[in-house]
Amino acid sequence: MPRPVEATTVAGAASRGIAILGSTGSIGTTALRVLERQRARFHVVALTAFTNVDLLAEQARQVRPAFVGCVQSDGAHADWHQGVDCLIRAATRPDVDIVLNAVVGAAGLDATLAALHAGKRVALANKETLVVAGELVANAAAAGGGEIVPVDSEHSAILQCIGRRPASEVRRLILTASGGPFREWSRDRIAGVTLADALRHPTWSMGRKITVDSATLANKALEVIEAHFLFGIPYDRIEVVVHPQSIVHSLVEFIDGSVLAQVGVPTMELPVLYALTHPDRVADDGVPRFDPVATSPLTFERVRTEDFPAFALGVGAGRTGGVAPAVFNAANEQAVALFLDGRMTFAEIAPAIASALDLLGRGPATDRDRLRAVDAAARAHVLARVGDGGPVSAVAGTPL
Ligand code: NAD
Ligand code: MG
Numbered sequence: 001m002p003r004p005v006e007a008t009t010v011a012g013a014a015s016r017g018i019a020i021l022g023s024t025g026s027i028g029t030t031a032l033r034v035l036e037r038q039r040a041r042f043h044v045v046a047l048t049a050f051t052n053v054d055l056l057a058e059q060a061r062q063v064r065p066a067f068v069g070c071v072q073s074d075g076a077h078a079d080w081h082q083g084v085d086c087l088i089r090a091a092t093r094p095d096v097d098i099v100l101n102a103v104v105g106a107a108g109l110d111a112t113l114a115a116l117h118a119g120k121r122v123a124l125a126n127k128e129t130l131v132v133a134g135e136l137v138a139n140a141a142a143a144g145g146g147e148i149v150p151v152d153s154e155h156s157a158i159l160q161c162i163g164r165r166p167a168s169e170v171r172r173l174i175l176t177a178s179g180g181p182f183r184e185w186s187r188d189r190i191a192g193v194t195l196a197d198a199l200r201h202p203t204w205s206m207g208r209k210i211t212v213d214s215a216t217l218a219n220k221a222l223e224v225i226e227a228h229f230l231f232g233i234p235y236d237r238i239e240v241v242v243h244p245q246s247i248v249h250s251l252v253e254f255i256d257g258s259v260l261a262q263v264g265v266p267t268m269e270l271p272v273l274y275a276l277t278h279p280d281r282v283a284d285d286g287v288p289r290f291d292p293v294a295t296s297p298l299t300f301e302r303v304r305t306e307d308f309p310a311f312a313l314g315v316g317a318g319r320t321g322g323v324a325p326a327v328f329n330a331a332n333e334q335a336v337a338l339f340l341d342g343r344m345t346f347a348e349i350a351p352a353i354a355s356a357l358d359l360l361g362r363g364p365a366t367d368r369d370r371l372r373a374v375d376a377a378a379r380a381h382v383l384a385r386v387g388d389g390g391p392v393s394a395v396a397g398t399p400l
Pocket of ligand 1: 209
């Protein structure tokens, strides 16, 4: 199919087509805000969502994309594509240059693989994709000529600091973590936290699953694994430091001892835009300007690994390699879904992950089918810990 001729151009460059997978979520809606200000450079070709028909319909009215996909639609929109395949169909369209994968959880994996095989840039918010299948993703990019550019703020920061320098010049990556809502809580108090407590993030407004992950620090473990696969840096050269203000988005230490940091107000608009334009920068006056005096002081603390066991479990799974990261991710997704449904307590999340890792966390991650089996087994194992309470309703635990 020939590419449509684009009317709007910047300095002679054709407008680039974007597919947004997960357009109704926190990152998806952020991206649509960013793209509204960049109409001369990008146009939205495809939108997909899981179940939020009303918001998707509203977005489609405003953006008028060529393709709309809804995994579980109510059938009211005859022109929409339905079912899980709609993500892959959106991601591989010839008129799509960049796929913004803003789906939550392992369910985003197949679309990432398909987009990379089709030679697309994948602007990746869906960090679980890399955690579950870092090697498969790298192979897909190599085979198809696609590339991953991270949207996660820490990884965007690292990419911006590293620039074109080779991994051999990097001594250490230092990821920053806000510490979440329980940073200063005692271990006893953390044991009794409620869902409302966990959903009250101090610096970022995000989807429910990642907000809970930020409270357990499982999110930071996922990000350590994500950094390992993105930048090819061994785990013993990736560190995490708590930085409650979320202004320094991460730091890179080079072999000459120089340390570069990327700094700015905590908004996902900037990393979303950078993932689309990398390595270029384009003008955007929609993001609040940085004010060093207003944001001071900036402080750093060690991670309380002893009080946030999900963090060490995740980093350990990364170091173990093979299927362990996929087991960690699936067990965490299932446990968080149960917590969001009120069927598991906050304190039960890490033991459920540990138990799944003990039982299932060894062995090579040879192919897609093996990962699918391991993902299903880890979810079933965690579900069995709470007994049969019927299907899990929270959208945080959709199987691979
Ligand atoms: P969200 O829950 O707000 O949105 C998720 C989107 O994915 C929705 O549009 C939903 O319809 C869709 N979706 C969910 N399950 C699906 C499935 N099984 N199949 C197809 N579509 C599905 O989540 P979010 O906070 O926007 O996070 C999205 C991803 O970005 C996550 O991987 C998260 O870790 C990552 N991320 C988010 C932020 C943030 O600020 N929100 C920051 C960094 C990274
Ligand atoms: Mg992050």
